[in-house]
Amino acid sequence: xxxxxxxxxxxxxxxxxxxxxxxxxxxxxxxxxxxxxxxxxxxxxxxxxxxxxxxxxxxxxxxxxxxxxxxxxxxxxxxxxxxxxxxxxxxxxxxxxxxxxxxxxxxxxxxxxxxxxxxxxxxxxxxxxxxxxxxxxxxxxxxxxxxxxxxxxxxxxxxxxxxxxxxxxxxxxxxxxxxxxxxxxxxxxxxxxxxxxxxxxxxxxxxxxxxxxxxxxxxxxxxxxxxxxxxxxxxxxxxxxxxxxxxxxxxxxxxxxxxxxxxxxxxxxxxxxxxxxxxxxxxxxxxxxxxxxxxxxxxxx
Amino acid sequence: xxxxxxxxxxxxxxxxxxxxxxxxxxxxxxxxxxxxxxxxxxxxxxxxxxxxxxxxxxxxxxxxxxxxxxxxxxxxxxxxxxxxxxxxxxxxxxxxxxxxxxxxxxxxxxxxxxxxxxxxxxxxxxxxxxxxxxxxxxxxxxxxxxxxxxxxxxxxxxxxxxxxxxxxxxxxxxxxxxxxxxxxxxxxxxxxxxxxxxxxxxxxxxxxxxxxxxxxxxxxxxxxxxxxxxxxxxxxxxxxxxxxxxxxxxxxxxxxxxxxxxxxxxxxxxxxxxxxxxxxxxxxxxxxxxxxxxxxxxxxx
Numbered sequence: 001x002x003x004x005x006x007x008x009x010x011x012x013x014x015x016x017x018x019x020x021x022x023x024x025x026x027x028x029x030x031x032x033x034x035x036x037x038x039x040x041x042x043x044x045x046x047x048x049x050x051x052x053x054x055x056x057x058x059x060x061x062x063x064x065x066x067x068x069x070x071x072x073x074x075x076x077x078x079x080x081x082x083x084x085x086x087x088x089x090x091x092x093x094x095x096x097x098x099x100x101x102x103x104x105x106x107x108x109x110x111x112x113x114x115x116x117x118x119x120x121x122x123x124x125x126x127x128x129x130x131x132x133x134x135x136x137x138x139x140x141x142x143x144x145x146x147x148x149x150x151x152x153x154x155x156x157x158x159x160x161x162x163x164x165x166x167x168x169x170x171x172x173x174x175x176x177x178x179x180x181x182x183x184x185x186x187x188x189x190x191x192x193x194x195x196x197x198x199x200x201x202x203x204x205x206x207x208x209x210x211x212x213x214x215x216x217x218x219x220x221x222x223x224x225x226x227x228x229x230x231x232x233x234x235x236x237x238x239x240x241x242x243x244x245x246x247x248x249x250x251x252x253x254x255x256x257x258x259x260x261x262x263x264x265x266x267x268x269x270x271x272x273x274x275x276x277x278x279x280x281x282x283x284x285x286x287x288x289x290x291x292x293x294x295x296x297x298x299x300x301x
Numbered sequence: 302x303x304x305x306x307x308x309x310x311x312x313x314x315x316x317x318x319x320x321x322x323x324x325x326x327x328x329x330x331x332x333x334x335x336x337x338x339x340x341x342x343x344x345x346x347x348x349x350x351x352x353x354x355x356x357x358x359x360x361x362x363x364x365x366x367x368x369x370x371x372x373x374x375x376x377x378x379x380x381x382x383x384x385x386x387x388x389x390x391x392x393x394x395x396x397x398x399x400x401x402x403x404x405x406x407x408x409x410x411x412x413x414x415x416x417x418x419x420x421x422x423x424x425x426x427x428x429x430x431x432x433x434x435x436x437x438x439x440x441x442x443x444x445x446x447x448x449x450x451x452x453x454x455x456x457x458x459x460x461x462x463x464x465x466x467x468x469x470x471x472x473x474x475x476x477x478x479x480x481x482x483x484x485x486x487x488x489x490x491x492x493x494x495x496x497x498x499x500x501x502x503x504x505x506x507x508x509x510x511x512x513x514x515x516x517x518x519x520x521x522x523x524x525x526x527x528x529x530x531x532x533x534x535x536x537x538x539x540x541x542x543x544x545x546x547x548x549x550x551x552x553x554x555x556x557x558x559x560x561x562x563x564x565x566x567x568x569x570x571x572x573x574x575x576x577x578x579x580x581x582x583x584x585x586x587x588x589x590x591x592x593x594x595x596x597x598x599x600x601x602x
């Protein structure tokens with residue numbers, strides 16, 4: 001089943017203890033769609049500037065990602081510049097140039113309106129709601145957000161939260177959104193706001209899935225070298241939603257598997273700078289790492 | 302098989318967002334031995350002062366913990382005072398009165414010298430080595446330590462590390478001891494120092510077990526209320542070593558189960574202030590929570 005994502009496409013300049021890159025293709029919608037494309041057909045609604053050339057277009061084309069919804073506007077593409085130090089758990093933003101993204105008004109092409117799976121990427125909640133309302137029949141709607149909107153647009157965020165099935169956020173955001181320091185209480189409070197399926201990303205510690213009466217805990221993958229954490233969360237969301245769109249199965253076990261596939265994809269993403277590793281994957285590598293995840297928590301009780 | 306622990310017995314004064322208690326029985330050796338006593342016979346080597354009365358002695362007696370090695374010295378028992386705030390991940394020490402613990406010189410009673418399992422609790426590495434050398438035939442020797450000794454007595458610590466089978470530390474300590482920010486590299490470096498079995502405690506995120514060529518990741522238990530984290534790490538070590546002493550089995554699967562039993566016991570410990578919950582357990586509750594841990598990470602691949 002086809003999966004529509006709305007969000008940002010960007011150029012990133014990134015420095016980590018392992019090196020630096022300038023103006024590489026990035027953005028939440030990019031990481032999400034490349035990751036999800038390993039599981040299901042993906043469509044993108046985003047905006048880029050005149051500096052988005054053939055080379056960048058080819059990245060989407062090679063992964064068979066539908067870019068009919070990729071608007072080309074006058075000006076420059078969104079640019080983010082950041083660095084990671086020490087244990088690299090958090091990026092320090094050095095510069096954000098919104099450029100054409102500043103006035104992004106998502107336009108959903110007519111053929112996309114039938115998409116059954118929808119991921120509302122991390123943009124203003126009012127824009128997320130606007131897109132949500134254009135796909136009233138969507139079978140499964142996921143949402144991403146961040147502290148900036150939790151603080152800056154809480155009412156708008158609550159409105160769109162009440163209209164989605166799935167929320168994927170990190171633990172700091174879950175605590176901020178709920179006002180609860182305890183993660184289980186935070187999860188329960190957030191689920192009451194709308195999303196019956198809640199995924200809380202915990203960086204190197206893995207991710208938790210909260211559904212009705214159930215908690216699933218996926219471990220972090222024990223990597224000996226994290227080169228660049230940029231996009232790991234969006235890549236996770238792509239694997240998670242992509243797997244659900246592939247199977248059309250929302251059972252507890254399928255949701256748990258989706259969290260594992262999200263974790264698998266996120267663990268690959270950080271092995272190289274930018275999209276490098278995600279573009280060089282093959283299905284056997286994905287399956288092998290999925291087995292690694294199984295072994296990582298296995299014990300015979 | 303019998304399990305000997307050497308470490309601290311203390312009175313604790315603790316404040317958390319859920320309340321406060323004054324002068325309750327605590328200390329690493331206490332939490333460790335009460336926890337381990339649910340699995341195997343335990344012997345304690347520690348020192349207490351004249352304020353250690355019948356009420357405290359009864360705590361050990363009721364759990365059938367052998368206190369022949371509990372020395373009674375002139376003066377007051379070690380007293381620790383601390384508080385936890387917010388997400389309660391770390392204690393803030395308000396006061397430490399070492400009292401009789403300041404000049405603790407562990408004396409191992411003759412009948413204890415045949416102990417097959419030994420846990421060297423968090424005391425000066427020179428004292429740990431001294432005890433280690435008195436039990437040359439011990440089958441399995443575990444060690445705990447902390448940042449204070451890693452910084453303050455690195456050579457002595459290295460010496461005792463080279464003489465143990467198991468090290469149980471937290472992730473900050475693992476990074477400090479190895480000088481590696483990446484946890485997997487830190488684990489590999491620490492294992493080269495001696496302990497072939499390394500358990501890295503990650504607080505609410507669970508624990509990792511590192512053995513030759515294998516990593517096991519145990520999740521944190523999703524508690525809706527953590528009343529008092531004091532002693533959780535020692536309780537974990539007690540469940541872990543206690544299970545190994547009970548089974549005498551050091552296979553990979555048994556070590557993994559031991560990590561789960563450690564996690565089970567740690568998750569109970571924090572549900573109430575002090576030792577309260579650990580003293581009111583029963584084997585069925587322990588088994589049930591072990592199944593909870595299994596379900597927490599289960600997915601059908």
